Amino acid sequence: GAVVSQHPSRVICKSGTSVKIECRSLDFQATTMFWYRQFPKQSLMLMATSNEGSKATYEQGVEKDKFLINHASLTLSTLTVTSAHPEDSSFYICSARDLTARTYEQYFGPGTRLTVT
Amino acid sequence: EDQVTQSPEALRLQEGESSSLNCSYTVSGLRGLFWYRQDPGKGPEFLFTLYSAGEEKEKERLKATLTKKESFLHITAPKPEDSATYLCAVHPSWGYSTLTFGKGTMLLVSP
Numbered sequence: 001g002a003v004v005s006q007h008p009s010r011v012i013c014k015s016g017t018s019v020k021i022e023c024r025s026l027d028f029q030a031t032t033m034f035w036y037r038q039f040p041k042q043s044l045m046l047m048a049t050s051n052e053g054s055k056a057t058y059e060q061g062v063e064k065d066k067f068l069i070n071h072a073s074l075t076l077s078t079l080t081v082t083s084a085h086p087e088d089s090s091f092y093i094c095s096a097r098d099l100t101a102r103t104y105e106q107y108f109g110p111g112t113r114l115t116v117t
Numbered sequence: 118e119d120q121v122t123q124s125p126e127a128l129r130l131q132e133g134e135s136s137s138l139n140c141s142y143t144v145s146g147l148r149g150l151f152w153y154r155q156d157p158g159k160g161p162e163f164l165f166t167l168y169s170a171g172e173e174k175e176k177e178r179l180k181a182t183l184t185k186k187e188s189f190l191h192i193t194a195p196k197p198e199d200s201a202t203y204l205c206a207v208h209p210s211w212g213y214s215t216l217t218f219g220k221g222t223m224l225l226v227s228p
Contacts (some may be wrong), residue, residue: 005158044218091158093161095160101147106151108160110159110160111160
């Protein structure tokens with residue numbers, strides 16, 4: 001149980017284009033999903049928290065107009081990197097939590113490697 | 118501010134050589150402490166949740182323990198396939214759902 005998928009696993013895009021990353025909870029309903037980015041040899045940095053049907057909460061320093069998050073259903077959240085630039089190249093990972101389970105574990109997706117050329 | 122410090126940053130072991138990883142934390146009330154394993158280029162894989170001091174959990178060669186200030190991940194007779202980065206995270210008792218992660222311990226087990 002508690003499987004989270006991400007798509008795509010890798011994406012290469014040109015500077016100035018937008019990229020959408022999908023995060024799905026496959027066997028549970030994720031009332032809350034989280035988006036992280038991870039640079040090489042560093043730990044995970046939380047970008048934003050999204051709750052189904054409401055606006056995402058962004059961490060300080062994260063541009064909400066650049067990283068658009070939509071959590072339209074209980075099993076799907078999307079992160080769109082708009083007008084991507086090389087400095088946005090990173091490993092993006094989503095996680096999901098089922099609040100109804102009354103536990104606090106977050107289950108992570110396999111990650112998406114974004115390279116902006 | 119919540120802080121999580123993991124040590125050592127890196128650890129090399131021979132196959133069968135048991136050891137422990139440390140996670141020290143400072144948090145205003147602990148709702149849970151989590152251990153994850155992360156392989157290169159992959160998302161973290163959930164291992165354990167510990168909720169209160171004195172609690173222990175085991176899974177195969179791994180055993181996690183918790184005190185009021187730190188947690189240990191004990192690895193008994195490790196195998197090369199245990200090589201990974203082990204991440205510790207805390208969930209404070211205040212706030213919504215966010216976790217604070219340590220920087221991880223990179224474990225390499227040689228045959």
